[in-house]
Each structure stands twice: as C-alpha cells, then as structure tokens.
Amino acid sequence: MKNLVVAIDGPAGAGKSSVAKKVAELLGLDYLDTGAIYRALAFYLNAMGFEPVESPYLTEILSKIKVSLSDGCVYINGADVTEHIRSPRVDSIVSSYAALPTVRRCLLSIQREQAEEGGLVADGRDMGTVVFPDATIKIYLTASDSVRAKRRHLQLLERGEKVSFDEVLRQIQNRDQFDSNREIAPLCQASDAIFVDTSSMTEDEVVDYLVRLVKENS
Ligand code: C5P
Numbered sequence: 001m002k003n004l005v006v007a008i009d010g011p012a013g014a015g016k017s018s019v020a021k022k023v024a025e026l027l028g029l030d031y032l033d034t035g036a037i038y039r040a041l042a043f044y045l046n047a048m049g050f051e052p053v054e055s056p057y058l059t060e061i062l063s064k065i066k067v068s069l070s071d072g073c074v075y076i077n078g079a080d081v082t083e084h085i086r087s088p089r090v091d092s093i094v095s096s097y098a099a100l101p102t103v104r105r106c107l108l109s110i111q112r113e114q115a116e117e118g119g120l121v122a123d124g125r126d127m128g129t130v131v132f133p134d135a136t137i138k139i140y141l142t143a144s145d146s147v148r149a150k151r152r153h154l155q156l157l158e159r160g161e162k163v164s165f166d167e168v169l170r171q172i173q174n175r176d177q178f179d180s181n182r183e184i185a186p187l188c189q190a191s192d193a194i195f196v197d198t199s200s201m202t203e204d205e206v207v208d209y210l211v212r213l214v215k216e217n218s
Contacts, residue, residue, distance in 0.1 A: 002134075002136075003116075003117075003118055003119045003120065004027075004029065004119035004120075004136045004214075004218050005115050005120050005122065005132045005134075005135040005136050006020075006023065006024075006027075006029070006120070006121040006135065006137050006210075006214055007122055007127035007128040007131070007132045007137070007138045007139070007190075007193075008020050008122065008123040008124075008127060008138075008139045008140075008141055008210075009123070009124060009126065009127050009129070009138070009140050009141070009187065009189070009190070009193065010125075010140055010141035010142045010187075011142055011148065011172070011176040011179070012148065012172040012175045012176055012179075013143075013148030013149060013152035014141045014142050014143050014148055014198065015141065015143070015148075015151060015198060015203060015206065016035075016123040016124075017033050017035065017123055018203060019123075019141065019198075019206050019207055019210065020121045020122070020123040021033075022203075022207045023121050023207055023210045023211055024120075024121035026211050027119070027121070027211065027214060028119075029118070029119040029120055029121050030114065030117065030118060030119065030120045031072075031120070031121050031122075032069070032111065032114045032115075032120055032122040032123070033072075033123060033124075034107075034124035034125075034127065034131070035094075035123070035124055036074045036082070036085060037067055037069070037110065037111070038094055038097070038098045038107065038124075039074075039085035039086070039090050040067060040074040040075075040076055040081045040082075040085050041065070041067060041076070041097060041103060041106075041107065042090060042093050042094040042097035042098065043081055043084050043085050043090050044065070044076045044081065045061075045097055046090075046093050048061075052093070052096035052097045052099070052100060053100075054100055054101070054102055058100070058102055062102055062103065062106040063106075065077060066078070067106075067107065067110055068110075069110075069114070087161070088156065088161060088163055088167075088171070091171055091175065092171065094175075095178040095179055095182075096178070098125075098179070098182075099178070099179075099182040099183075099184070101184050104184055104185055108130075108131065111131045112131060112132075115132065122135075125179055125185065125186075125187040126185035126186075126187070128189075128192070128193050129185065129188060129190045130185045133190075136214075136217065136218050137194070137214055137218065138190045138192055138194065139193060139194050139196055139210060139213065140189040140190070140196065141196050141198060142196070142197055143198045143199040144199045145169060145172070146169065147198075148172055149168045149169035149172055150165070152168050152172060153165045156168065194213060196209065196210070
C-alpha cells in the first residue's frame with residue numbers, strides 16, 4: 001500500500017509549518033518542512049557568494065552539495081544551518097534562489113525520498129502540484145495578507161528581530177508575488193486541493209479541521 005501523504009501548500013505566513021507539524025504529530029506521521037530546505041540552500045549559496053543565476057558553476061556546486069534533514073534540523077554538507085535560515089535576510093533572498101530550475105531539480109529527490117520511509121505531512125509551495133502529485137490529500141492553506149503579516153511579525157518579534165509590521169507585510173507580498181509568477185513550480189492551488197482560509201481561525205481550530213479532513217479522506 002502507498003504511504004499516506006498530506007500535501008499542504010500556500011503563501012508565506014499562512015501558518016503552514018506550525019499547523020503541518022502538529023497535524024503530523026497527531027496523526028503519527030513524519031513532517032517535512034520544504035521551505036526549510038530552500039532556505040538552507042539559499043543561505044548557503046548566498047554565504048558562499050553565489051548570485052541567484054543559472055551557470056555551469058552553480059550546476060557543479062549543486063551536484064556536490066548534500067542537503068539533509070534530521071529531527072527538525074537542516075544540514076548542508078553536514079553543518080547544521082537551522083539557526084540561520086529564518087532571518088529577514090534569508091526571507092528576502094530565498095525566492096530568487098528557489099526560482100532557479102537547477103536548485104529545484106537538486107531538491108526534488110530529497111523531498112520525495114522523505115515519503116519513502118512512511119507517511120508524511122509536507123508543506124511548501126508545490127507539494128500538491130509537483131513534488132507529490134499523487135498525495136492522499138492536498139490542502140491549500142491561506143489567510144488575508146494582513147493576518148499573515150501579523151502572524152509573521154509576531155514570530156519575528158518573539159525571536160528578537162527588530163522589524164516593522166509594514167516591512168513584514170511588504171516583504172510577504174513581494175515574496176508571494178515572486179513565488180506565484182516564477183516559471184517553474186509556481187505557488188498555486190492544485191486543482192484537486194481543498195481550499196482553507198484561516199483568517200478567522202485559531203491555530204488549534206485549523207489543526208483540528210485538517211486532522212478531520214485527513215481522516216475523512218484516507
Ligand atoms: O515556507 P517558507 O516561507 O519557509 O518558504 C521560503 C521560500 O522557499 C518560499 O518563499 C519559496 O520561495 C521557497 N519554497 C519553494 N518551494 C517550496 C517551499 C519553499 O519555492 N516547496
């Protein structure tokens with residue numbers, strides 16, 4: 001029998017990661033945060049001085065890079081980069097690297113391998129459309145721009161980052177615009193995904209609702 005795969009897509013700040021993690025825990029499944037993988041690679045390439053442009057050199061570097069995940073941490077060539085990947089700086093550069101076909105190709109198999117071990121809840125931008133087109137259930141999770149910016153702003157303040165609400169709002173709108181309009185694997189709702197607007201729901205309500213949806217559809 002095929003493993004159960006719950007594919008969750010949606011724009012920045014929709015609460016996908018925290019919700020997906022809890023849904024996975026409650027259902028006894030693994031959790032795959034694909035944004036963390038893109039962030040880790042963008043952080044690494046940027047720190048190494050690679051511009052987000054296709055080149056034979058980038059292809060060669062990517063063929064040698066080892067990205068791995070373990071216990072909620074992400075490693076590049078064995079080095080734990082988890083602490084560095086959620087900064088406003090990485091927020092502002094990640095989409096340019098994620099739009100590169102070479103980068104997406106490099107990360108595709110890593111993501112699919114995670115579903116070979118057992119059931120999985122995976123969140124990102126192209127889970128239902130590209131990475132897991134045969135997922136057991138697909139969910140498109142979103143909320144209004146201002147609600148998403150408020151949630152993201154709070155997370156950043158809790159982490160000690162000094163950033164204004166307006167800056168966060170502008171940043172997530174830019175990122176969504178870029179992610180939705182790139183040529184390869186753009187952010188969009190899969191035709192067979194269930195649309196969930198969480199603007200007026202608490203996190204627990206969203207988790208309960210998704211757990212119910214998965215049970216009903218699997
Ligand atoms: O989900 P998160 O906000 O951490 O994702 C960071 C960025 O990584 C996104 O804005 C997008 O550019 C990229 N990403 C992607 N495909 C995914 C997951 C993330 O392009 N499946």
